[in-house]
Amino acid sequence: MGDIIHALPVLATLRKHYPEEEITWIVKNKFSDLLAGNPDLTDVIPFDNNNFLQLINTLRKKKFDVALDLQGLFRSGILTFFSKASNRIGFSKINSRELSHIFYNHKVTPPQKAVHVVDKNLSLLEPLGISEFTYDFKIPISTQDLRFANEFFTLRKLVPKRDKIIMLNPGAGWPTKRWFSEKFIRLADKLMKYSNANAKVIMSWGPQEKDLIENIKSNENNRITIMPQSTITQLGAIIKSCDLFVGSDTGPTHLAAALEVPVVGLYGPSDPKRNGPYGTKNIIIQKDIPCASCWKRECDKIDCMKNISVDEVFEACVKLLKI
Numbered sequence: 001m002g003d004i005i006h007a008l009p010v011l012a013t014l015r016k017h018y019p020e021e022e023i024t025w026i027v028k029n030k031f032s033d034l035l036a037g038n039p040d041l042t043d044v045i046p047f048d049n050n051n052f053l054q055l056i057n058t059l060r061k062k063k064f065d066v067a068l069d070l071q072g073l074f075r076s077g078i079l080t081f082f083s084k085a086s087n088r089i090g091f092s093k094i095n096s097r098e099l100s101h102i103f104y105n106h107k108v109t110p111p112q113k114a115v116h117v118v119d120k121n122l123s124l125l126e127p128l129g130i131s132e133f134t135y136d137f138k139i140p141i142s143t144q145d146l147r148f149a150n151e152f153f154t155l156r157k158l159v160p161k162r163d164k165i166i167m168l169n170p171g172a173g174w175p176t177k178r179w180f181s182e183k184f185i186r187l188a189d190k191l192m193k194y195s196n197a198n199a200k201v202i203m204s205w206g207p208q209e210k211d212l213i214e215n216i217k218s219n220e221n222n223r224i225t226i227m228p229q230s231t232i233t234q235l236g237a238i239i240k241s242c243d244l245f246v247g248s249d250t251g252p253t254h255l256a257a258a259l260e261v262p263v264v265g266l267y268g269p270s271d272p273k274r275n276g277p278y279g280t281k282n283i284i285i286q287k288d289i290p291c292a293s294c295w296k297r298e299c300d301k302i303d304c305m306k307n308i309s310v311d312e313v314f315e316a317c318v319k320l321l322k323i
Contacts, residue, residue: 001251005258006117007070012136015040033233037140056082070121072096077103118278137258141237149237156225160241164199169247171209174297176269177248181216186310188224262320268304269294283316
């Protein structure tokens, strides 16, 4: 999810420079809702691993002029190659993964100033002669998604704009990225007891985090509202009405930043300079320890996340909420 969100400014920039051209996005099926209805796109081609060969056959029949590989994986490189585009653009060897660079005829090394992945992605437009960028993260929220959000708030007796609504997201794709559920519960308790705010706390979770949220539900203060199972865009509709989001380096964190909701980002094994929530409304918390930003998916200690205290996250929340 985060990779798609970080690529949206490339799409917005392409549409600005090519207002009449057809633009197609190939995306994994489970994330295709993020792009449905995007006015900058002509077509979305969803796929999963079971229809990869079928996707290749589909691409071979198309007549693309340009193919941009923002993922930099061997699989995405293959798709770039089979697009048969005369301009196949991707990252140079030092910036790509899994030999994807062998499939491009235009290989880009991002400038040194392009540290964040958003800026690295935009540098891929250089072979097209584009140097002026549009930093627009368009995430269409449908009327059905807004209705879902309104029903959710009404049922839970939450009133956006009157209440300070804070979403906490304890999950993450890597175990090493997760702050601890008991700390999220303590943070929620401190926020709801804070004297200067009518704070309401929502906890979100994804399909792979059912056990995590069940564990939280069995231990939490019943004043915390647990999100129902939802689609990505339904989640986006609820986040859009929140005053603050707290999470680690995971898709919903980047979704919140794209929707211009202030974010407190909790970082350990990943590098917030490269993968932090994009924008100026956010506060990043990462401990200054030698192994920070190690990019490890497994670790026996996870000191980078253990050492983030509830009090410092609470103080960051208060600062962003201006309460």
